[in-house]
Every structure is written in C-alpha cells, then in structure tokens.
Amino acid sequence: MGEAATLVPEPYVVVGRRQEADDVVTLLLEPTDGPRPDFAPGQFNMVTSFGRGEIAVSMSSAAGTPGPLEHCIRQVGAVSAALCAAPVGSVVGIRGPFGSSWDLGDVEDGADVVVMAGGIGLAPLRGAIIELVARQQAGLGRVLVLAGARAPDQILFADDLRAWERAGAHVGVSVDVGAPGWTGTVGVVTELLATAPFDANGARALLCGPEVMMRFGGRALVDRGVDPARIRVSLERNMQCGVGLCGHCQYGPLLVCRDGAVVRYGGLADELFMERNR
Amino acid sequence: MSERTRALLEEHAFLAGFPVEAIDLLAASGEPASFVAGTLLFREGSLADTAYLVTGGQVAVEVHAPNRGPVVVDTVGAGHVVGLSWAAPPFRYQFDARALDQVEAVAVDTARLRAALAEDPVLGFLFLDRLASVMLGRLQATRIRLLDLYGPVRG
Numbered sequence: 001m002g003e004a005a006t007l008v009p010e011p012y013v014v015v016g017r018r019q020e021a022d023d024v025v026t027l028l029l030e031p032t033d034g035p036r037p038d039f040a041p042g043q044f045n046m047v048t049s050f051g052r053g054e055i056a057v058s059m060s061s062a063a064g065t066p067g068p069l070e071h072c073i074r075q076v077g078a079v080s081a082a083l084c085a086a087p088v089g090s091v092v093g094i095r096g097p098f099g100s101s102w103d104l105g106d107v108e109d110g111a112d113v114v115v116m117a118g119g120i121g122l123a124p125l126r127g128a129i130i131e132l133v134a135r136q137q138a139g140l141g142r143v144l145v146l147a148g149a150r151a152p153d154q155i156l157f158a159d160d161l162r163a164w165e166r167a168g169a170h171v172g173v174s175v176d177v178g179a180p181g182w183t184g185t186v187g188v189v190t191e192l193l194a195t196a197p198f199d200a201n202g203a204r205a206l207l208c209g210p211e212v213m214m215r216f217g218g219r220a221l222v223d224r225g226v227d228p229a230r231i232r233v234s235l236e237r238n239m240q241c242g243v244g245l246c247g248h249c250q251y252g253p254l255l256v257c258r259d260g261a262v263v264r265y266g267g268l269a270d271e272l273f274m275e276r277n278r
Numbered sequence: 279m280s281e282r283t284r285a286l287l288e289e290h291a292f293l294a295g296f297p298v299e300a301i302d303l304l305a306a307s308g309e310p311a312s313f314v315a316g317t318l319l320f321r322e323g324s325l326a327d328t329a330y331l332v333t334g335g336q337v338a339v340e341v342h343a344p345n346r347g348p349v350v351v352d353t354v355g356a357g358h359v360v361g362l363s364w365a366a367p368p369f370r371y372q373f374d375a376r377a378l379d380q381v382e383a384v385a386v387d388t389a390r391l392r393a394a395l396a397e398d399p400v401l402g403f404l405f406l407d408r409l410a411s412v413m414l415g416r417l418q419a420t421r422i423r424l425l426d427l428y429g430p431v432r433g
Binding site: 076177178185194212 | 291315336338347349350351352353355356357358378379415419422423425426427428429430
C-alpha cells in the first residue's frame, strides 16, 4: 500500500462480531473489494466509523492467515462506542496497516517468551501468542501468557486462554477483584511472574496494557533476570494520521504511529515511562 | 523434626538463601498440613498462632462483608507465606484464609518461632528482613490495584 493510499480509508464490511465483555467487542471484517493486506502482529489500523471519526486499533487476529481481519475494541468514547455497536453487514473504514511489530522473527530459537497483558492489552498480543504457541509446539521455546483483568467477567479471550493452555503454553490469569465462584488468582498481574516457569537467559518479553502496568511489569521482568533490551512494550498515544506526519502521537523522540506502537523497553520506554512532563 | 518437613522447607522460595540453622529452626517449629478446597486455614480475629508456608495449591485471603459474604482480597500460592499477623501486635489474624483447592503447606508454630527468634537476634533480623520484603511487595501490589488500571478511563 502506497503512502497516498494509507490516507484514504478502504471500506470493510462487518462479517461477524463477538461480545468479549460488557464493553468490549471484536469485529470481524472483510474488504468490500479486493484482497485484504497482510500485517505483522502488533501493527494497527486506523478504523473509521463513518460520520463519527477514526481511532487506532491493533489487529487481534493472527497474521498470514486467511479469513476476516479482527479488531477487538473497547468502548471508551464516541467513536469506539459506535464501532462496538456496528452490526453485521455494516461498513467501516480501514487504513493501514501501520507501525512496528512484536518482531517475532527476531526471537532466538529455544528462547522462552513471556507475554504479559493487562485488560484490553491482550488484544494486540493475541496474534503474536497464536504464533508463539505454534512455535512452542515446534519445539523452539516456551511461551508464557500472563493476563490481568479487572474482574473475572472482564477476562478477554477466555476460550483462547484455555486453548493455549491445552496446547502447552503456561497461562496465568489474575484479577484485581474477585467474584463469587472465582477460584483463580486475585492480585496484580506482575505477581504471576514470581512462579512463572521460564529461563530468563535469552528470554523475550512482550508487554501491553496500561502504562503503569507496563512500567511495573518491565521492572519485575528485569528483576527476574530478563535483559531489558529483549523486552518490548506497546505504547498508546493519540494517533491520527498513522504515517508520522501530523505529530499528534509524539512521545519524547518518537512518533508512536511510525516508530511504534511496539518499541524497545530497555534504554527507551523505561526512560520515557519515568518522564513527568507529559 | 521430620525429614519431610525439612525437605519441604529447603525447597520453599520464602526461605531461599537462608542458612541451615534457619531451616532447622523452622523445621523444629513446623509440620506438614493439608487442607481440602473450601476449608479455613484461619479465621479473622483469632490468635495468629500459625504461619503457613504454602507448598501447593492456592489460598484465598478473604474478608466477610455483610450482604456480600466472603470477598477475596488476595490469593497466595506455592512459594509464598500466608498468615503474617504473628509478626506484630496484637498477634491476631486480620482476615480469613481459605483453601481454594487442595492446599499443602508447612504449618509453623509462631509462638515457638517468636521465642526462638528473640533468643537469636541474627536469625530474628533475617526472618523479619524477609518478612518485610514480602509485606512491602504486597503493599505495593495493593497500591497498584487501587489505581484500578483496567477500569473506566478517566480524564
């Protein structure tokens, strides 16, 4: 896709929708015309609700596979609310894919990969986890999925979490607040690291969630011996143009839409997270 | 002192790096304990006479709230300690602790432990230093949860 084309939304039809939680919906999208561009896990699209506006949403489906494009959207404002309400058969706009990826091709064979997600942060990691589970089944390194949610009824992709566990991944889920019938872990997602069985030597870690969670998660991973340069985080800023022209998503030296959203933690995000003048 | 108790303690993460005399002390004050899912390890308000070094399963730390029943405020799994109220006055448990599944632990007689630690300030410091680390971790985790990071976005 050329740069000019990336500024014009392409029409995509909603071919399916899944209610993931009260305020979270996954839209399954197919282009109305032509093939769907591929993407790398961690990249995002600008998704338009015509007449309302446009927001950045990471892909939550696996890359390199046929079938609809999936975007998991949490209702937090007018545009996301309209997208969450989009019925099957309606049309939304898509521009993209944009930004950097989780760089899975760069993970050494045999290295363990720790994936830590908080809340809706599991969505941008879902495609990467699907690849990593397949990688583990090929004997190339373990994958550990540590997911945090506000409460048991807010756990996203619960069926996927069970499927990944059945496929051999280590899956830990923690909620901030328990509920009747919940017999799992109550606490902060970073606490799951203490008993997570992985070899920190050469390990890669992928984090996505609220910035405070990533800040503490990054530190906890470093405390467990993970090299900060091998930790990746996904930043969230006010992305508008998607191609590094408008500057709305500037974050220190970065234009997040162009240089991110996935960036290195060690020597970059860890320092940005500590800046107070923003 | 049972060999099984000693073996469990030597493997326990809370005691990682402790000298042999510390393990000996705990082994002399403790014994293996099992709890089936749903049973209470201890109840709020009762004398904190036992600390549990969890070796298997998961323990819910609960508070009973009117019209809500038990509310889980934290969970503690293998490699962690539940029942820290013995470390400071009034030496009474502040919460209930309930087994969420089959729980295995080493139950430590805290009166005996306190007496022994008072006799040996070096070991006493070692234990309290490790306990402070556990309590600090729980305090920090609780503060992060207070932020309600996954809740509604506020301006």
